[in-house]
Amino acid sequence: MRGEYCYTQCDLFGAPIPVRRGRGRPAYVPDEATRRRVVELRRGGATAxxxxxxxxxxRTTLYQFYGAEVRKENDDG
Structure with a gap:
């Protein structure tokens, strides 16, 4: 990059600085394997x-994404 001008944000050596997206933790993404584990733990009598x-x-995230599974009674099927 010697002799080139960096049009984005660059460090002292001219290398581009990666753009950070947002602040805080990345959003939680539920999946079926975790959903099955929640159901299994609930059936085993575990608390939320x-x-x-x-x-x-x-717990808030648990209720947000797996609320139906957590609130279900111990059903057989």
Whole structure:
């Protein structure tokens, strides 16, 4: 890049600085494997707090994405 002008943000050596997108954590994306695990833990009698810790998310996120699975009673089917 010697002799070229950098039109975007560049570091002291002229290399472009990667653009950061947004702030904070990336949005949580639920998947079917985690959904099955939530159902399995719920059927085993785990509380919402225990399920959230087991899959590595907060209780609010658990209810937001897996609310129906958490609120279901222990059904047979």
């Amino acid at each position: 707090a225990a399920i959230a810790v087991a899959i590595g998310i907060g």
